[in-house]
Amino acid sequence: MSRMPGRLRFAAACCAVGVGITTAAQAAPRLDVLDRPAQRFQRSLEVNRLVDRYGDLLSEARKLKAAPEHDLLDRRATGPAALREGIEALGDRITEARREQRPDFGLAPGVSQATLDAIAACESGGDPTAVDASGTYYGKYQFDTGTWAAVGGSGSPAAASEAEQDYRASLLYSQAGSSPWPVCGQ
Secondary structure (H helix, E strand, O other), X not given: OOXXXXXXXXXHHHHHXXXXXXXXXXXXXXXXHHHHHHHHHHHHHHHHHHHHHHHHHHHHHHHOOOOOOOOHHHOOOOOHHHHHHHHHHHHHHHHHHHXXXXXXXXXXXXXXXXXXXXXXXXXHOOOOOOEOOOOOOEOOOOEOHHHHHHOOXXXXXXXXXXXXXXXXXXXXXXXXXXXXXXXXXX
């Protein structure tokens, strides 16, 4: 036994007395333990994103005087599920408030609201305050300012009421069909 290298002598001695030797692979920590900080980080990113979205919707609901008496941001420990539910509820409140506050602009003859709703859903998710990432297209129908002005709009399309955006989009649709919306007008 004296001719064995030191590690083998130790292993042989341990085996002789019944002591188990743990290999590096056996001693390695479990992956789920190592992933916990990453999982917490991912969860915090998701919560921050949801809090931001909720805050944006809450601000809009307050402008429309449709904000709930108590909001989720008052609570310190709000999880992703509660935030998602709150976002959905705020979205419903905002939609209802817009419907009630919408002046009736009407639509151009021959253009249906269903056609416009399909275009808006594709262009902006139906959000009249949407602005694309480049800052070029605005509002529910993603007008550029030149096209908006061509159908009688002034200022930013995203600042106009939803009813006015519907009206101006119906005018554009009656003049040019779906061509101003090459992807979403099909």
